[in-house]
Amino acid sequence: MIFLIMALLILAFVAFWNFDLHKIVYVKSLSQNAGDAAALVGARWQGITLNLIGDLNIMQAVALTQGDASMASDINDMQARLCYVGPMVGLVAAQQAAKNNGVFVNERFTRRIRQHADTVRFEYTALGPDGLMLFQEPYSNCWEEYADMITVVADNGVAAGPDNARLYSDFAGGHLLLDVSFYDAIAGAEWCWFFHNAYEVLLNYTDFSWWPPLPGKLPHVDPMNSEYFGLGLTKRTVISDTSVVTLMNALREDRRLSDQVISNTVTAVTSSWYCYEGGAWGPWTAISPFGEVQFPATGPVKPQYDYAGADAAARVETQATRVTPGSRTSQITWTAAAKPFGYLEGDERPNAYELVLPAFHEVRLIPVDASSAPAGGAFDLDWREHIEGHLPDYQEKGPFGLPKYCWYCQQLVVWENADFRLTGIDWLKKFSSTCRTYGGGPGSRGGGSRRGH
Ligand SMILES: [Zn+2]
Numbered sequence: 001m002i003f004l005i006m007a008l009l010i011l012a013f014v015a016f017w018n019f020d021l022h023k024i025v026y027v028k029s030l031s032q033n034a035g036d037a038a039a040l041v042g043a044r045w046q047g048i049t050l051n052l053i054g055d056l057n058i059m060q061a062v063a064l065t066q067g068d069a070s071m072a073s074d075i076n077d078m079q080a081r082l083c084y085v086g087p088m089v090g091l092v093a094a095q096q097a098a099k100n101n102g103v104f105v106n107e108r109f110t111r112r113i114r115q116h117a118d119t120v121r122f123e124y125t126a127l128g129p130d131g132l133m134l135f136q137e138p139y140s141n142c143w144e145e146y147a148d149m150i151t152v153v154a155d156n157g158v159a160a161g162p163d164n165a166r167l168y169s170d171f172a173g174g175h176l177l178l179d180v181s182f183y184d185a186i187a188g189a190e191w192c193w194f195f196h197n198a199y200e201v202l203l204n205y206t207d208f209s210w211w212p213p214l215p216g217k218l219p220h221v222d223p224m225n226s227e228y229f230g231l232g233l234t235k236r237t238v239i240s241d242t243s244v245v246t247l248m249n250a251l252r253e254d255r256r257l258s259d260q261v262i263s264n265t266v267t268a269v270t271s272s273w274y275c276y277e278g279g280a281w282g283p284w285t286a287i288s289p290f291g292e293v294q295f296p297a298t299g300p301v302k303p304q305y306d307y308a309g310a311d312a313a314a315r316v317e318t319q320a321t322r323v324t325p326g327s328r329t330s331q332i333t334w335t336a337a338a339k340p341f342g343y344l345e346g347d348e349r350p351n352a353y354e355l356v357l358p359a360f361h362e363v364r365l366i367p368v369d370a371s372s373a374p375a376g377g378a379f380d381l382d383w384r385e386h387i388e389g390h391l392p393d394y395q396e397k398g399p400f401g402l403p404k405y406c407w408y409c410q411q412l413v414v415w416e417n418a419d420f421r422l423t424g425i426d427w428l429k430k431f432s433s434t435c436r437t438y439g440g441g442p443g444s445r446g447g448g449s450r451r452g453h
Helices: 002-065 069-100 107-124 142-156 180-187 191-197 199-204 244-254 264-268 381-397 407-416 418-434
Strands: 234-236 273-275 312-320 330-342 360-366
Touching (some): 002 264, 002 330, 180 191
Antiparallel strands (some): 234 273, 312 330
């Protein structure tokens, strides 16, 4: 009987465990589909918006050819609004896409978005001592309208966090305490990471008062792009490249925008042109197997796709409750990124000219590490809480009063221990020659990044 009871017990555990495993795999595939769909639809709306802004650039050239300055100014106003409305529609659509794939509303994400709507409504619009707003509005009443749009997203419930959000008030980076890999390296006692990235810090660190002060917030003189799924555009007053007029005329005919032929003189007229130049649209260095980052790709990206710029990253967090006694719920996180792609004529990149023109035809998933999402993800709320809430306390009082539930704070406690750091210094003295660098160019398999997908 005892034997039978034991056998039954073991069988029951096997059955529970098997059930849990299936459930986790199921929830994981659900999260994956939801995250991918959300990123794709966000990027789709970025492409649509860029095409609309491009069409309006052409319409503006038509209006200026006819000498209609007030029409041109109305078009500018529409473009300024599109820079916010388009990405926000993308954010709404991303939530729907995630929900359609079976993911529920995430209460923490929703709270965070609602909080930000309040920040925009009350802090961005508050007048400073100089009588100016904290951030200058790109068009009149922009912050109110933008806050309303964010509130709508929160009211409908957020299922997929926009993981490449760049808030105007974010830290500028450039400090080890703001680098997730620093905490990962402590947790894993990855001494080689220190050898390559922060050897001086490991050698010279004394205690928490040693750190240089945290950098300031991002400088944003004139914001014009949405914080969520932003397009990374800039404005210019005159077009320096007159060869774009021929192409604008071709596109005008193709897209049946107007019968008025655009004259070469429009490039000399002072107006507001929506441009790529100087914005986020440089070469796509994050996916390059060469250079500083060394993404583990098998080869360089083709020249016609070699541009950074607008992309959308989404984070989905789901719970799989377990039935096996003694085990806790598993949290499953899926992050995905997607990007609009296109061409002007033949193989010409969409940003071959400085001016935004209708060029986007497709969206594709891209590796999260090759997107504009920061290493920790903008919607990793534990990380956000840590850098915004705990780090100021840490710099003042050290790591011992910090919250126990925060994984990052616990790494700082470990780091404060001089014996721990000494272990690393001793180890590196003997073995630092075995530390390999990442990447090594195409064809090499010299170790990759932490998040390869
Ligand atoms: Zn913390």
